[in-house]
Amino acid sequence: MKLSNDLSPTKPTVNDIARVAGVSLATVDRVLNARPGVRDVTIEKVHKAIAELGFVRDTAAANLARRRQYRLTFILPETDNEFVQALESEISAQFERLLHQRTRLDLRRVPPFDPQAMVQILDDLTAREADGVAIFGPETPSVRDAVNRAKERGIAVATLVSDLPSSSRDHFVGIDNVAAGRTAALLMGRFVSSSGRILIVTGSRLARDHLERRAGFDAVMDNRFSDLDVAATIEGRDDPERISALLPAVFEKHSNIVGIYSSAAGNGGLIEFLESQASARDVVVIAHELTATSRKALTTGTFDALISQDSGHIIRSAIRVLKSAADKLPIDPKQERIRIDVYLSENLPPQ
């Protein structure tokens, strides 16, 4: 580590380069920004001076001179799902702050699980009105193609929460959902004290995140906890009403349910059912996302653990990542890694 200690190690500026290379400021700028109209020999001279001086451009000054404005668009599903609401509220929290940092955020909502609506907005977005776009939506070929078209128009694209790995998106902001499912399974296996059946409540078959969680969960269950049997699945479509309506039949059919893995949204319906059902008192329940509802369920003991991803981190990361992509600058992978958070009743954040 070379944590130098010089008190005034004056960093080289464009002026220094111009002087050393024996050219004008304008030429230095042309080379720096790869603008045309400079002879190769001149380019060489400038590059040499840059290397020699160890010059790194001051982004703040550059953005000031350039009057750079970042315009970022978020496209989220229009739903009252608490996790999505949390994402929205993080976006508006950043809105104010970023206004004073040359960054303007725009939020669009599309009907959930509706690929066409997403495609529509994506296709209507021009590079003039957005430097980057972050989307949270279904994984379909049409969406993938729209993403690729947006990229070709010069718009940076990030996928949020649920990835579109087949597309040319710049970055995925979210967790490894297979690992999240595996983590849920591991906790389930260790928390359940007797053998029995496990019930899974999934979301939609169009959502890659839901599918991946399910796959991870099943894999660990099969390999490691053979005394537990994944016996039933409800496709809840993130809808609390639907979930609470479907649950009674499942519990009637299977007598020995010892665990429930709620891998998507709509936890309200699950909680309502569990709290009205004395026989479900000892069932181990593991769900996703820390929200007001799930937090309460964890506190009262209805839920045993939560697998989560930090909505604030996701939004801040998406913003940083899109800015970097727009400027073709590298990111700090460590800072942008979204953790698979595990919450128990004792490590909940304050409030």
Added chain:
Amino acid sequence: MKLSNDLSPTKPTVNDIARVAGVSLATVDRVLNARPGVRDVTIEKVHKAIAELGFVRDTAAANLARRRQYRLTFILPETDNEFVQALESEISAQFERLLHQRTRLDLRRVPPFDPQAMVQILDDLTAREADGVAIFGPETPSVRDAVNRAKERGIAVATLVSDLPSSSRDHFVGIDNVAAGRTAALLMGRFVSSSGRILIVTGSRLARDHLERRAGFDAVMDNRFSDLDVAATIEGRDDPERISALLPAVFEKHSNIVGIYSSAAGNGGLIEFLESQASARDVVVIAHELTATSRKALTTGTFDALISQDSGHIIRSAIRVLKSAADKLPIDPKQERIRIDVYLSENLPPQ
């Protein structure tokens, strides 16, 4: 939410204020920076213009004009403890990046658990050589007083990992260690399958973080898992050799140890002992901090869970917090909250 959509909402600048208030740029600057020598009526005029236009100063431009340099000093214990090493490596990772952002980092090391050495450095630090200092050290009255003196000299102070709540430090960057201990106990109680004794390996009685974890752990054990008995404690002083030397006697004395809570550093010694001891195969082990060593132990099954705090987040947060304190600007509490991470073998970050 008012996510406006104007394409060019030209933010007001100091020039606009000067024009509207009918004064010069210099006067606007005086008022903006609360400099003396301006009549009250003039101040009023300027303030009115500022409010009217909704002006917010562009920090980047201000820092450019001011040639603002942030000088931040980190003081860490000089130890080969992996967690501290991770903090150091995060500091040097930021060093390069920040060099191009008008920020210079300086790292000083002091002998561990040595209050006087810390006091010395703190007292020698002048406001000219540091805008802020982040310290990770023991909690003693002498350190507390030195922190207060540094604050009085105009240096921003943040405590890292282990707090000094009685001092006038600006901010604590780390986790709630009582809650961390409680979380460890909850996992312990749910993972252990039979009744028996629990062994605790602590660090130092001078370290507030270790004491707090211990208190949290004991509280939950007592209240919630009465079939488990915290029967023995080793004061490991973060020293692997010492820990592996002390363990055999404890295991000889107590036959039915079913769980070990390693609440401090020095995990290497614990792992060495456990892996050489066939009888310890089924002991549930919960330790702190994700490091290369603990990661491996979690992967092989020697450890069952890890309670951790993200070293990258801690360093980045300390930097943001100290900068804000130096500028007397507010922070984003949500972004600065360090999470109590729970790691199981399935949710380890890649690599």
Added chain:
DNA sequence: TTGAAAGCGATACCAG
């Protein structure tokens, strides 16, 4: 192809 000079939004020195 190249250079001179005028900003970007704010600060600070020097007069008056």
Added chain:
DNA sequence: CTGGTATCGCTTTCAA
């Protein structure tokens, strides 16, 4: 007390 003006580090016309 107040104003004019150079400057920070970089970009961007406009001419040459």
